[in-house]
Amino acid sequence: MAADWLVSPDDKELEELDQFLRAHSGDEDLLLDGVHGFLTALAIGPAPAKPEEWLPEILHEPFADTGEGERVLTLLARLNDAIAPELETGTYEPILGELDVEEGPPAFTARGWCEGFSRGIDLRAPVWEGRLGHDSELMELLGPIIALAIDDGVFESDAAFPPLGDEDYDECLSQIPGAVAAVAEYWRDHPLSADERNAPAPEGGAMPPRRRSGRWVH
Template sequence: MASDWLVSPSDSELEELDQFLRARAGEEDMLLDGVHGFLTALAIGPAPAKPEEWLPEILHEPFVDSDEGERVLTLLARLNDAIAPELETGSYEPILGELDIEEGAPAFTARGWCEGFSRGIDLRAPSWEGRLGHDSDLMELLSPIIALAIDDGVFESDAEFAPLGDDEYDECLAQIPGAVGAVAEYWRTHPLADDERAPTPEDGASPPRRRGGRWVH
């Protein structure tokens, strides 16, 4: 049974999880693409987060059905646990939303994934922002994600950015896996110094407040 946790959720299981989240989503709640971005930011970031810290950001109501609850928790754990192995094997792909258009195939959007990614950063905001404030290399590694987030209106920026064209947007989407892998490698090779470590909920610290969708740099 333990080996099941190492297997990435199948397409049908992702659809099952997506339907569960959609059926209970409020205006500020994350759907599957947002959850994946959120867990990705935590998986590649400066300090890991345990399920008891990140689950309340995804699930806000108690389960009515215990079997359904166990199933959902299992799928979320597998989705989370698959991120690091996928990065190591080069098979990581972000879960993106789809936009219905009048003609042709649906277009993909990174809005939900980027919103979730920002929430993952928010859980470790002091560590991320402290490093971004004095290391431009990290900001550069994040540049495709930042460009998409600004273009989709997830973040505001003090600098002016021209809207991305369709080809530029698609190019940034294609760069997400590489950017995620590069940021993961950055934090592996540039870990937090003792004076950079912010208190976590395990230390009795309160969760950070949301930054309101603004990259701080």
């Protein structure tokens, strides 16, 4: 039974979760790709997050039906709990959005996934920003994700970056699993120091999630 719990939702179940999120989301709320990026950042980051911390970032209104609520919570838990095993087995793949194009199959976009990833970082902003400020290795490991986020307008940058061409964009997409695995390994090999664990939260409580066009802090 425990092994079944760690199995990520299949395509049909993901579609079910996607439809629920689309039916209960506002303009600034995360959809399925964003939820996966959000949970990924928390799963690979410096300190784990409990469901009562991350669920309010995804669900914003009471369930109208108890059975539907239990189903959605189960799917979200399975989506979250499968990330670490997928990274360990090399089977992790980001859930990406699709863009309709005039000819050919839909094109994939990382915009939603990167937006969710940035909000996951925001939940641990003091630690991430402190470490990024003095360890260039972490910034380099995040390179493909940062490039996609800047190209899709999720992050602003003080430096001028030319738009990614289609081939470069697709190459960065293909590098997301490796970047995610490398960042997870980084935090395992470089755990928080006592000072970092005891770092005070920003005044006014935890830093609120940044919306699209937030600034990548480094």
